[in-house]
Amino acid sequence: MAAARPKRVSSLTLRVLAVSTLWAVIALIAVGLIINTLYRQGTERGFRELLRAHLYNVVNSVWINGEGELRGEPEFGDLRYSQPATGWYWVVEPIEGSNSPPKSSISLGGRSLDRPSQEEISFNALYERAYDVVDPFGNDVVVMETEVELNDEGRVARFRVTGNRDAVEADVAEFTNQLTIALVIFGVASLFVNAGAILIGLRPLDSVRRALESIRTGKSSSLNDEFPREIAPLAGEVNALIDTNRRVVERARMQVGNLAHSLKTPLAVLLNESKGMTSEHGDLVRNQAETMQRQVQTYLDRARIVAQSGSILARTEAEPAFERLIRVMRRLNPNLAFELSVKPKGVWIALEQHDLEEIGGNLLDNAAKFARSRIKVSLAVGAVAPARPDDGPSDGWLTLVVEDDGPGLTADQMAEAVKRGRRLDESKPGTGLGLSIVDEIAREYHGVLRLTQSPLGGLRAEVTLPAIKEAASRLRLRS
Structure with missing residues (x-):
């Protein structure tokens, strides 16, 4: 068995301080x-x-x-x-x-x-x-x-x-004692002065870290501060990387939009032509065209999500987004009581706002169709996502839970519910795409959708999504 390698000091400040201290002691x-x-x-x-x-x-x-x-x-x-x-x-x-x-x-x-x-x-x-x-x-x-x-x-x-x-x-012994005391005092004072000089010298790195935090939290789009000559090239390369990433995302969005517009007209023509055909052939063409529409929309959505999920600027504050969704749902469903719980306050999630609203809107719409009187929504940040489908980020995860007091689903029905186009209750309006869209978006962001039985009696939909790292860190500090 190979011998374990010694753990290296990961702090640059500690490394410089250790080397300078060792040299000072030897000197x-x-x-x-x-x-x-x-x-x-x-x-x-x-x-x-x-x-x-x-x-x-x-x-x-x-x-x-x-x-x-x-x-x-x-x-x-x-x-x-x-x-x-x-x-x-x-x-x-x-x-x-x-x-x-x-x-x-x-x-x-x-x-x-x-x-x-x-x-x-x-x-x-x-x-x-x-x-x-x-x-x-x-x-x-x-x-x-x-x-x-x-x-x-x-x-x-x-x-x-x-x-x-x-x-x-x-005489020599007395001098040695006095010299030792003087050198110890000088050495200790030098260590403090040296540590202060190192901390002051490395302070620009803290400025870079804070600037990067501002970029991650969406407060800034680039490193705009003035940095020392030694760090300025690093800041320039980071800004160039951010600019390149932004251009890639914008180009992907433009190409997705162009493709959607280029396919929209041919598919609409096919659907219109199918209406004038005989019933058997018309139904066949219409079904195939609708299937094509759904498949095109699916892969266009995936392309858009992949482009956005790879962006370091993709982030949304969770609580305001769900407050807006619940206000809309209350107006559309005045007979239902909606409850919202967010812990901790001010948590951000690494998703585009459109994708977060797509997930929340589909889950709330699905719960509203089957709930009798009550829908409960909760958001909480945890350290690690359990049973996530792949190796996504694990610094911080937001768990979104939507529960209702409706009839619920059996285990087999839960497995069928996430399949695209599957409608378990034909009496309810819809296309059968809601839960499948939620599952696809969650997977593209390295998250996961789980369906279980709710303590309220109905369905419990739990989605785990990546939260901003700072939010998870604040949660651990508070606990």
């Missing part, structure tokens, strides 16, 4: 390490210079008298040289021409310090050398050493000054 860490390294190097260099200054202070403060004894005490003004076991010491040791005992700071307590051989660490050109040792008290100290001839008699002494490395480490 701040690198800058912090570089600054910390440079500060350590500078601190250690300053530490050695301080020890060198103390070393030559000792050299200038200690001398040898005529008896070969070491004399003098350096003045540092630093209490660490007078406190025991601090790691800050000075030592003067005679090497040649004197038997005097070595002199050292009070902090060393008369103890000695280890020293490497000259083969291990040699003197530089100034006859100085620096090295690290551990003092008798366990402190890690840095030693600065030199050898100086004290007089003209060739008496030489070794001078050593030490400093505790903890002073360097403490």
Whole structure:
């Protein structure tokens, strides 16, 4: 079994913010390490210079008298040289021409310090050398050493000054803490500034989205706003696509109209001629001509519906359309009570107004023929259309239900009722095309017509049609 691919981040804003944040974190860490390294190097260099200054202070403060004894005490003004076991010491040791005992700071307590051989660490050109040792008290100290001839008699002494490395480490640690706090504050502030800059930079995309929503809801026919140079070509291509779609729809409508007019006259002539023919041949010609008329009208309707259903501008607000239909039906059927329920208010449907009125008018007309006293109409938006006939859009669906309290139909009669030209009750006026037209229009818009028994006692006609996506989204938010 193939391994599942990781889910990618779908938000452009999150992608840009994630990449910029990752880069900012890496950059701040690198800058912090570089600054910390440079500060350590500078601190250690300053530490050695301080020890060198103390070393030559000792050299200038200690001398040898005529008896070969070491004399003098350096003045540092630093209490660490007078406190025991601090790691800050000075030592003067005679090497040649004197038997005097070595002199050292009070902090060393008369103890000695280890020293490497000259083969291990040699003197530089100034006859100085620096090295690290551990003092008798366990402190890690840095030693600065030199050898100086004290007089003209060739008496030489070794001078050593030490400093505790903890002073360097403490200084570097304090600086590191302060640097970390500063970089964290700067990094967090930079993330907010960066996020704001990204949101401001991507704001034109929100303008494009709102403009497209206006087009989908029929409030606008094109992207008319002024967009930045990077987005302007996209807006131009979208406008070109909308214009092309509009021209295709208009051309299809014109061709449908031309075809209807070109066939209307020949069929009318055939029907008129059939009246003058013998009854048997006249009936045959008349029946065939009427069949031709119905078939032509059927496919013309389908062509018109396909052209309109493919248009991104096909949309109608459902509630006002049905309010108009019900007002007409109330005037035509004063003996019937009509009820209308729409949830949520202001829902739009992705159909041309003519097609929506065709569906509603046929369903209401069919219900009015058989209803005894009551017809109930309801419209509601749902997330998915159950048992739809094909793979149509599924972002939002409007369910239209028309019920009556008439005699109703059996299951077999329901199946026959949607067939074109089938009339189950010859006593009622009509052509038998109403429910078949509803079924055909619904299918062309990826919807479906279902007939069931109504709780009112009569027929329940349910049509599922695509609603505008925004209406379904608003419904989900409210729930």
